Amino acid sequence: MKDHIINYAQAKYPFHMPGHKLGRIAPLRGTNLYEIDVTEVEGMDYLYQPTGIIKKAQDQASVFYGSMECFFLVNGSTGGILSAISACCQPDSKILMSRNSHKSVYNSVLINRLDPIYLYPEHIEEIGLLGGIDPNSVEKALISNPEIGCVVITSPSYEGFTSDIKRIANVVHQYNKLLIVDEAHGAHFILSNEFPTSAIECGADIVIHSLHKTLPAFTQSALLHVNNEAVDIEKLKDYLSIYQTSSPSYILMAGIDGCIKFLEHEGKVIADTYLNNLKAFRKKATNFTNMKLIGKEIEGYYSIKEVDLSKLVLIGNGTSLNGKVMEKELREKFNLQIELSMLESILAITTIADDVNAFDRFNVALVDLDKSKNCFISKSIVPIVIGSSNNKAYTPYEVSQKQQKRVNFKDAKNRISGQFITLYPPGIPILVPGEIITENTIYAINEYVKNGLKVLGIDHSLIKIIA
Numbered sequence: 001m002k003d004h005i006i007n008y009a010q011a012k013y014p015f016h017m018p019g020h021k022l023g024r025i026a027p028l029r030g031t032n033l034y035e036i037d038v039t040e041v042e043g044m045d046y047l048y049q050p051t052g053i054i055k056k057a058q059d060q061a062s063v064f065y066g067s068m069e070c071f072f073l074v075n076g077s078t079g080g081i082l083s084a085i086s087a088c089c090q091p092d093s094k095i096l097m098s099r100n101s102h103k104s105v106y107n108s109v110l111i112n113r114l115d116p117i118y119l120y121p122e123h124i125e126e127i128g129l130l131g132g133i134d135p136n137s138v139e140k141a142l143i144s145n146p147e148i149g150c151v152v153i154t155s156p157s158y159e160g161f162t163s164d165i166k167r168i169a170n171v172v173h174q175y176n177k178l179l180i181v182d183e184a185h186g187a188h189f190i191l192s193n194e195f196p197t198s199a200i201e202c203g204a205d206i207v208i209h210s211l212h213k214t215l216p217a218f219t220q221s222a223l224l225h226v227n228n229e230a231v232d233i234e235k236l237k238d239y240l241s242i243y244q245t246s247s248p249s250y251i252l253m254a255g256i257d258g259c260i261k262f263l264e265h266e267g268k269v270i271a272d273t274y275l276n277n278l279k280a281f282r283k284k285a286t287n288f289t290n291m292k293l294i295g296k297e298i299e300g301y302y303s304i305k306e307v308d309l310s311k312l313v314l315i316g317n318g319t320s321l322n323g324k325v326m327e328k329e330l331r332e333k334f335n336l337q338i339e340l341s342m343l344e345s346i347l348a349i350t351t352i353a354d355d356v357n358a359f360d361r362f363n364v365a366l367v368d369l370d371k372s373k374n375c376f377i378s379k380s381i382v383p384i385v386i387g388s389s390n391n392k393a394y395t396p397y398e399v400s401q402k403q404q405k406r407v408n409f410k411d412a413k414n415r416i417s418g419q420f421i422t423l424y425p426p427g428i429p430i431l432v433p434g435e436i437i438t439e440n441t442i443y444a445i446n447e448y449v450k451n452g453l454k455v456l457g458i459d460h461s462l463i464k465i466i467a
Contacts, residue, residue, distance in 0.1 A: 018218070019351040020212075020217065021354060025352065027216055027258030028254065060261075066201065071225075074220060075243065078102075080224035082239070084224065088178045089112060092112075093115070093149040095116055097109070097116055098118075099121070102428065110396040115395050128344050129313070130161075131301070131304045133163040134303040151168075155182070157185075158185065160311030162306045164303070164305040169205075178230060179204045181206070184210035186214075187209035191271040194275055205227055206231060207225040207227065209223040211223060218251065274350075274354065281362070288370045289371075290371075291315065312348040319376045320376060320378060321377075322344070334364075386428065394434035399466060405418075407462065409463040431457075
């Protein structure tokens with residue numbers, strides 16, 4: 001494995017996570033990682049009851065982000081999401097959540113036997129992507145379902161679109177509920193006012209950050225912030241120790257601490273340089289003929305509050321962009337690997353580790369591909385399908401207790417899904433256990449599979465349904 005990974009790192013430039021970009025910014029550079037791979041012996045502190053070096057590092061991260069309390073996560077944001085929901089929602093209660101939530105939110109719904117009430121992000125039909133969550137829909141759901149235990153919103157989305165978290169927080173608090181924000185893709189917002197405002201500043205009660213997605217930290221490195229005394233901290237701590245490993249990695253924790261210290265000392269200067277390079281790239285991108293780069297022009301529409309410009313989302317301009325072909329061309333012709341290609345868009349993740357040379361390489365490649373007929377097609381947009389408010393027949397836990405069988409997904413119309421079907425990345429379920437499978441869903445899944453997108457949960461065209 002090591003040789004294969006090294007060969008990849010030497011051959012390709014990463015416009016994908018993790019945020020250190022294969023070590024281009026490495027706070028622990030020069031450290032022998034084996035020398036710091038210790039365990040919970042005397043003097044090394046203990047993650048789940050810290051009083052020493054871990055407590056000091058967590059407090060420093062809390063001060064840096066401006067949260068009331070901060071916890072290191074070594075099982076990624078997933079461990080934080082599972083813990084936060086378990087601490088804020090009683091088992092067998094209801095949860096109000098974005099339907100475009102990460103699968104980890106759904107796993108918590110299943111584990112805690114919760115009844116999910118879904119908030120549907122607005123469809124941006126002309127580009128086949130999803131917008132934000134309307135605060136008014138949050139209030140309507142809370143009025144209709146007063147027994148809801150907590151609210152979970154994903155903001156920003158994978159593409160960098162944020163919802164109006166300040167308004168949503170005000171609504172949630174008006175009804176005496178707690179707001180959890182999965183801000184996994186927004187850990188870098190703190191570095192500049194030119195990034196969207198963090199959910200911490202907007203008044204969310206718990207905020208989860210994946211440091212590794214956009215900052216120089218190892219994969220699985222994340223933070224959970226508590227921002228309200230109404231959160232049961234002791235209960236939260238208990239669940240953090242349940243959902244995370246009993247042998248937390250000191251390499252990951254030292255990496256988190258190193259990342260925070262690096263940002264404190266050099267973050268602003270490096271962010272300013274990075275943002276200047278990003279602006280220059282975006283200015284050049286206005287010259288493309290057959291594709292365009294999504295920017296702030298969609299702010300204020302589709303319930304999108306702000307757009308994170310570090311996410312480079314390219315779509316067709318007067319035509320449709322062939323996402324999979326463009327990804328392949330970037331990889332094989334220009335040695336550039338992007339984060340994600342959808343049917344008619346691509347996503348490249350940039351971070352403070354990308355320098356001017358990286359942006360220039362990407363621009364040269366895109367100028368070339370802008371002229372390539374192979375990268376563009378004439379067809380209708382196939383949006384990300386995420387069900388509808390009328391599709392839920394059972395909760396995920398209820399489905400787990402029922403007899404299931406496998407059928408060809410093309411023959412599953414009007415049947416009830418027995419499993420998660422997830423487009424990965426970004427990890428958003430197309431189908432959730434208990435949802436009725438519609439003709440549109442079958443069509444979308446077929447298009448995804450036919451065009452080479454990774455659809456998890458389908459095995460040789462078979463899907464689980466309730467028998």
